[in-house]
Structures are given as C-alpha cells and as structure tokens.
Amino acid sequence: MVAEDMYELGSKKSTIRTIFEYGRQRAAVVGEENIFDFSLGNPNVPAPEFIRQAILDIVQQEDPCAVHGYTVAPGNPEVRETLAQSINERFATKFSGGNLFMTAGAAAAITVCFKALSEPEDEFIAFAPFFPEYQCFVEATGAKLVVVPPQLQDFQIDFAAFRQRINRHTKAVIVNSPNNPSGVVYSLAVIKELAAILEEKSAEFGRTIFLIADEPYREIAYDGVEVPYLSQYYKNTLVCYSYSKSFSLPGERIGYIVIPNEITGFSKVYGAIAGAARVLTHVNAPSLFQKVVARCAGMPSDISIYHENRDLLYNGLVAAGFSCVKPQGAFYLFPQALEEDDRAFCEKAKAYDLLLVPGSDFGCPGYFRASYCIKTETIRRSLPLFARLAADYGK
Numbered sequence: 001m002v003a004e005d006m007y008e009l010g011s012k013k014s015t016i017r018t019i020f021e022y023g024r025q026r027a028a029v030v031g032e033e034n035i036f037d038f039s040l041g042n043p044n045v046p047a048p049e050f051i052r053q054a055i056l057d058i059v060q061q062e063d064p065c066a067v068h069g070y071t072v073a074p075g076n077p078e079v080r081e082t083l084a085q086s087i088n089e090r091f092a093t094k095f096s097g098g099n100l101f102m103t104a105g106a107a108a109a110i111t112v113c114f115k116a117l118s119e120p121e122d123e124f125i126a127f128a129p130f131f132p133e134y135q136c137f138v139e140a141t142g143a144k145l146v147v148v149p150p151q152l153q154d155f156q157i158d159f160a161a162f163r164q165r166i167n168r169h170t171k172a173v174i175v176n177s178p179n180n181p182s183g184v185v186y187s188l189a190v191i192k193e194l195a196a197i198l199e200e201k202s203a204e205f206g207r208t209i210f211l212i213a214d215e216p217y218r219e220i221a222y223d224g225v226e227v228p229y230l231s232q233y234y235k236n237t238l239v240c241y242s243y244s245k246s247f248s249l250p251g252e253r254i255g256y257i258v259i260p261n262e263i264t265g266f267s268k269v270y271g272a273i274a275g276a277a278r279v280l281t282h283v284n285a286p287s288l289f290q291k292v293v294a295r296c297a298g299m300p301s302d303i304s305i306y307h308e309n310r311d312l313l314y315n316g317l318v319a320a321g322f323s324c325v326k327p328q329g330a331f332y333l334f335p336q337a338l339e340e341d342d343r344a345f346c347e348k349a350k351a352y353d354l355l356l357v358p359g360s361d362f363g364c365p366g367y368f369r370a371s372y373c374i375k376t377e378t379i380r381r382s383l384p385l386f387a388r389l390a391a392d393y394g395k
C-alpha cells in the first residue's frame, strides 16, 4: 500500500528524538531545571543581532515580490556573487557566483550531491563516527554507504581501513570537520593524505572519486585551530555549507554547495546538481534568507559560549574519570562510555536525568555523545551527577 522503506523511516523515531521526547516527559514530572538534556544539536546561542537587523532592513526596504518570490533555482545571482567573494577573502579561493548553488541547509546540500553523483552500484564512504542521516540520504539514491571504522585514539582517519574499503564502486567520500559527534577537526596532514589517496585511486580505477565536505560547523573551532578548506587540497571537492550552526539559523534552512571550476566535468556536475535539486523538489532556497546571509557575509560567529561550555564539560568529565578526546570544534563531546554496552550506559545515566546519545548511533559503539549547546549553568549543575554516575562504575 505504501513504500515500506519510507514507512520505516517515517514511523521509527531516531534515538536522539526518542531521548529528547523522554526528556520532555520527565521535565513535566521533575521540573525543567532537573533535566540535563545533552541530546540535541540545536544551537542555544541566539542568532546574532546583525541577522535580526538584516531581516528588518530587507523586509522594510526591499520590494516584497523580490524578497518573497521565487529565485532562479541555483539562487539569487547577486547573493551567490557576494557569498563567493566572501569565501575568496577568507580562504584564498577564486570562486564566482557561478560556482555556488544555494540550498535549504547542509542536509539538502549533501542530499543533492549524493543524488547528483549516484549511479547504479555506486558506493559513498563515510568515516565513523559520522552523522547518522548520511545512511538514509545515501540509500535514498539507491547507492550504498560504506563506513570506515573509527581511529579511536584521536578520531582522525584510519587510512589502512580506508584503503581496504575504497574500490571501483566508490563514487565519493564524505568528510565532516569539525565533526559531529567527535568535535575533532581533521588536521592538514590528514587532509593531504586523504587527497593523495583519492588522486591515486581515481587514476588506478580510471574514474573520478569526489570528496564531499560537509561543513556546518566550519566557524565553530577553538584555540585558533585551522580548518583546511578542502577544495584547496583536492580539486574534485564539493563543499556543502550551512548557516544553521554558525549563525544559529537551523529553522530557516539556508546554505549552499560550492562546485569549483577545476572539478572534472564542471558543467556536467553543476547540471546534475541542478537536476537532483529539481527532482528533490528543491525549487529554490528560501528567498528572504538568501538575502539575509548575503548582507551578513563574513560577519563573525559568536562561539564564546560554546567555548566556555566545552571547557567546563570536558574538564568536569575528565575530573570525574571519563576519558575523552578534547574536541577542537563543533559543540559535542564524545567520551568513552563506562561500560562496553553504550546503550546500557546511556540508560543508566537516565537515573540521574542525564540524557546522552549512544555512540552506536554514530557508528562508534562504546562511546556516547553529549551536546553542549545548552545553558552553561545546566552543565555546571550536571557535573556532580556525572561524578556520581562514574562512581557507580568504581571511578
């Protein structure tokens, strides 16, 4: 009667959603302030004042038919030109508006890329731990997601494991840095090695292997760590960007894909992206917010609260006996669970109203994710509870 696979996807809640809803029910019983919900990646820092001002200016000053009307499918040409120049200023690239395709956030950007590239029997490679939605986004195109197991000591890339999985069916490799859920930023050395393997394997297999850079956390990086701009190191890169996290605009659905001129078969790739966007009914990215982000191009993201939260939670958990790779970006901590079964561990944490997400959901059993895009005070008050949880495990 219906597409069973779509029914499965739509009716089974994700673990994160289930935990979040459990938290809402518990809050009604024990009070909002007694729930320590580390489950969602929804920014708690309000969108900056310059965004509010840009919205007001556009709505008050510009022609409403242009503000709220359709744009051409790739997005308003002036907006794309402005954003391209802003990228060039920051990353020494040479893009123009014709290299951008505006999308409804990173989810749309990566889905459009998967759909545009996918041919029968194709495979896409992701590195664990990874954003779980990649699985259904890739499978919806008929392709297969191949996962490279995590390199547990630092969550950088296990190249030996990668070499075992890359093959003649590999169409693209997806990289997310700063990473959800580990918070790790892939180092320049890692990116260069990845690029070298992709060059080598593209030549060996006689076909282009693309790199898809999923970058919604690009600006959320701490302690001056460099986040390499991947198209500078590998020409067949598609960059997927979003303003959901950097400008706290997840509900507005705005981002873009960069398709560099140097990419093999530029016009074919750009055309396929336009075609994929068309069949996915992505008529155009939200018009008002295309204009808003263009007005705010290059403006800074305020990451001071996330920085403070990272230090507080990381130091608190380590002091309580947890081991964890110190995140350099995004707003997640990914410590080792205190028992092998990460799901059982997260269930036990619920006794203290600590709501955590099992690492298994990210392809990395034995770990858990704690999102720290929540109130600093909530984190501060959660630390004694983490210490009690650890003490239950003899820490």
Ligand code: PLP
Pocket: 041, 104, 105, 106, 107, 108, 131, 176, 180, 214, 216, 241, 242, 243, 244, 250, 255
């Ligand atoms: N990619 C990663 C790694 C994410 O963590 C998220 C959202 O949490 C997305 C993509 C989707 O972001 P957007 O809101 O821009 O669609």
